Amino acid sequence: MNAQLFALAVFDGVAYAALVFMVAVGLTLIFGVLRILNVAHGSFYAIGAYLTASIGGAIFAAGYAPWLALPLMFLAAAIVGIVLGGPIERLLLRRIYAKEDALQLLVTFAVFMILEDVQRLIWGTQPYFEATALQQLGNIEVFGVFYTTYQLVVLPLVAITVLISLRLFLRKTLSGKLILAVTEDRETATAIGIDADKVYLLTFVVGAALAGFGGALASATTSVVPGMGADMIVLSFAVVATAGLGQIEGAAIAALLIGLGRSFAVYLMPELQVLIPYLIMLLVLLVRPEGLFGVVRTRKI
């Protein structure tokens, strides 16, 4: 493998990692606060993509300006977070916080199954493709290979921006600090009077919106097809578990690890490509059972 191919593999890996990170970070945020591994997160991702692709397809066909693509993505993310995430937390998840892990997970699994069919009823089964955002930005040539500016520059930039703003939001704003407090010690946080209900709702809405945003970003580079959520959710599970549950910065590193691992596999051993995320997760967990950045909690006796 020469330097050119090495660089190409890195570029591809980073772009891919950026997308995976967007989904995984929402998942890990929700887990950190609600202690629920949200299987329906995959559906939020898919619905974000569908919304962007279908609305975008309609308005650009009607002749609206292409720069609307980015605001549209934010809109799609907001719709997923508020219209979908809000009611799901409020009406459904709130009723099951006292139940066992397995039941909580199954509830989100049920939501996932329902949303899969909802997507099909709304958008049908034909693939959607809406690349206006990407085409606007054109291509960049690196080592004789053309990359889209969108993938090479925009996606990683957006991911870094999200990471930084999430950090600032959690550290600097009141809502963020409340979320952090609940993540770190739920009992104490509720004991000192933090309104856990509100924090849960906020977290879930933000987490779902992030997944929707991930889908919106992805819709520019890929076909939006039924079943895209199921694949994404296992992948982001792997990222989240590798990073350590609830670890936001960790999720960025784990996404990068898995993204690079995957793209190097395409160059070196294409057959291993799909195995890479799980192998990385397995290796990490064997050495560090709590994930790369997870914290061990010993039981007090």
Next chain:
Amino acid sequence: MRRWLTLAASAAVLLSTATASAAEKPDELKIGITAFLSGPASVFGEPAKAAADMMIEEMNAAGGIGGVPIRAFFVDEGAGGEAVLSEYRRLVQDVEVDAMFASISSGNCNKVAPLAEDLKVLNFMWDCGTQRIFEENDYRYVFRTQGNATPEMLSTVLYLLKTKPDFQSIAVVNQDYAWGRDSWAIFSTALKALKPDVEVVAEFFPKFGTPDFSTEISRLQAMRPDVILSTSWGGDLDTFVRQASQRGLTNTSTLVLPLAESSLERLGNALPPGHIVGGRGDHYFLHPEKKSDPEFAEFVEAFREKTGAYPIYPVFHMSQALNALKAAYEKAIEANGGEWPSHEQVVDAMQGLKFQGLGREVQIRSDGQGIEAMLLGTTTKADGYDFAVLDNMMLFDGGQITTPVGEVSLEWLGTLDQDFLDGIEVESFSHGQ
């Protein structure tokens, strides 16, 4: 549970009456159709179902088959092999369908063929491509009302050799499942036999449903093969072609896409001129021999009005299956002296049956395989269409390029040589001709 019991009871009653009066004219002719109504492959299943509904309505309006109206029961292949098999059994044993059309997926055809044989029900493999079924086993009740992977791939190789004889290197990006693997095995075997000096520079089998081919495309750009083959379909093909054209891969390599007829309209401008497209048979809404046929043109318009899209190859395959059924019953009625035939008589009538759907005539040969013509073309831009249409089309006769009865495709393909190439008859057409 109650439903099961009532169904069971009615099944028992039906069973006793059915055996007693097998050749009595029924009130309706029931067929079960498996098709993907969910999942990625519903890009094929949904149009085929819409077409089936339209055609059956039309056939019934014209008196059905031998005066008996047709009624279709659909099974969703997207529900998984398990559900397909249990629904298949239910339709055969319980609803007592007269024929099954199964299926789109080669995997499901593999499962269904032995079951059909066990259940002794007439089964048309109406869309699946695997060439193995009739090469590895003998069936009495199973037929294929279209070609299979071997003529589809062989015609692609022939088209490539005729239009681009000097290419030196090829890469492949196929979906990672039997179709992707088998079609590459067929294609590469034929290519090696007919043009041994071509170098295969990369073989990618990305996971089915991959949303992102960026890494593969980067690597392909670095290698610059003359030709890139992809037998992918549906969302996978769309994604690959769009990402490839976005990043200029379509400027440096010629894409060869044997299934892209089903994606042309969706791809719009993403598929630039100059790339090779096939349609799994002589299937194309601007079929050069058929487009001026008023019946054909009317159907295309009606279909477009109903579904908002031009018909694609599964639609044509569906028309072949329905017309095969009609032809078989009519042949059997005739052989039976005008009386309604028994199920076994209809199965007998399938041998050597000739029928015509919305393409050239198809014939069923002794092993159950249909002989279907193949159409390929090169993309071009044309007025009146906001997507690529085909130019420099070639129609290959199915008889020459289908593996002879009793031979195994990969072995037969390995024996092909220049003489074979020279003996191929082909008719060429250009767009608008």
Next chain:
Amino acid sequence: MTSEILLETKGLEINFGGVIAADNVSVEIHAGKNLAIIGPNGAGKTTFLNICTGYTKPNKGNVYFCGREVTQKSPRQITRMGVARAFQIPQLFSEHTALENLLIAAAAREQRWAPFMKLGQIPERDEMMHLLELVNCAQVSDRLVNELPEGQRKLIDIAVALALRPKLLLLDEPTSGVASSEKFGVMDILTRALAEAKVTSVFVEHDMGIVEKYADEVAVWAAGAVQLRGTPQEVLEHPDVIRDVIGEEL
């Protein structure tokens, strides 16, 4: 009375994020002499029990049981050697009844692995009923333990430890959670049971009346170190103890 050393620690040191929980702790525990451990909260008493049973590994130092080093052994291995433990917060099987908790302990002791033998029919059943009677809990033998009041849970926790027939029993605040009027009753039951089973005990205790009455020896913990050790009388009358330990308890 024998002076055989059951448990011995040498130079234990550990700290948790800068807080020193054990600072050069060297203690000998003699068979037949019940040792009480007293000291303010955070002095490292529970940490000491955790280290002795292998739950926490010390940064430095060693633990010996009956002359064999056990520092790096797990609680399971140490338990199998004959050290049982009762906990400050009772550690019981909440979805099992009181009797079943004891039966599981007995089955563990006797290594009853036969997969088709019913737990309720193991030969140790009578012995365990007797043990429940001994701790005055026979009347709740069929109740789920998480439905029982804290005092009874505490006693059952101790009974579970006793069911293992240990040589040494470590008790972490056996009378906390027990109503003060019942504390002496509980300790009477306990010492009788210990004596009957010939078990040496080490107990962490805050109630000086109890320490005075039931301990053969007392060790005073403060800031992760043993400050003083002697008979109850010597220790409880020591001015530092009155000022630093008993004072705080009041």
Next chain:
Amino acid sequence: MTLRIAVPIVLLAIVALLPLVAPWSQVVLTLALAKGLAVLGIVLLLHAGQVSFGHALFFAVAAYSAAFLGEAFAGGELVMMIVLGLGASLFFGLMVGLFVVRYRHIFFGMLNLAFSMIFYSILEKFYHVTGGADGMQVARPTVVGIEMERAGFETLLFYGSLVLCVAVAFCIHRFLSSPIGNMFKTIKTNETRLEYLGISARRTLLVGYVVSAGLCGLGGVLMAVAQGIVTPEYAWWIRSGELVFIAILGGAGSVAGAFVGAIIYEAVRVNAAAFAADVWQMVLGFFLLAIILFASRGLVGLYERLMDRLESKKPQAKEPQEKRVPGAAE
């Protein structure tokens, strides 16, 4: 005989007799029983408070073992397939178990998921060995050396599975009442105490894990021969989720519930696929939600509640009902 005992026996009889009146239900029921065995493996782990989202792995391991055996010996022998499939799943259970018993809860679930997804990817990728995504055919095997016709074989398979399921259910029930079974359950409630009884929680969990893998293996072999085909989908995470789904549906922790759940699930699924082809997933999703929200003890829990109500209504039940203590010693 009380109603509480009579109803299950009648239900069992109905299941046994149903194929006589509805021939097509025979294979569906065989598949349901096969799944029921695998679900029993999940139920077992639920007793230790652990949920595996990757147990389809063992299902697939056994199914592919049977398929390979069939391929190697041109058809193969049913008894050999069961023995080999069970052996393979136990072996894989031990190997995977040695790793995963160090983890609990979400991590336990996720690691299982990772192992099953790795196996899934391998099955899908190594096309030339495993047939890739399309899987392998499993020709109808001989039964103790006898070649059978389809109808006879299916009948034999159904009744054989039924007997096997009843026997296995009994064994698991006894295992759960045994001392080691009870220790296994304490992993859910208090592992620390278990260790302080001198028992290795990991080893105890491993025992249960291997047994549960074996149960999935039995189910996998039956599924493979009943379906006549094995595909990587057997190891796909949705399949594992489905097993957990059925376990909860039947009644978490209930041995009988595993089979009741599997049969009801299969019935709902077949009907939903037939009558609501577009929305069958949605139907199942709402079904699952309803169970978790309104009957978290599953179908068996509903049944118990119904029986409690019936018994308390009966006039002859004069003596005050003693409060039933779940898990009380016999």
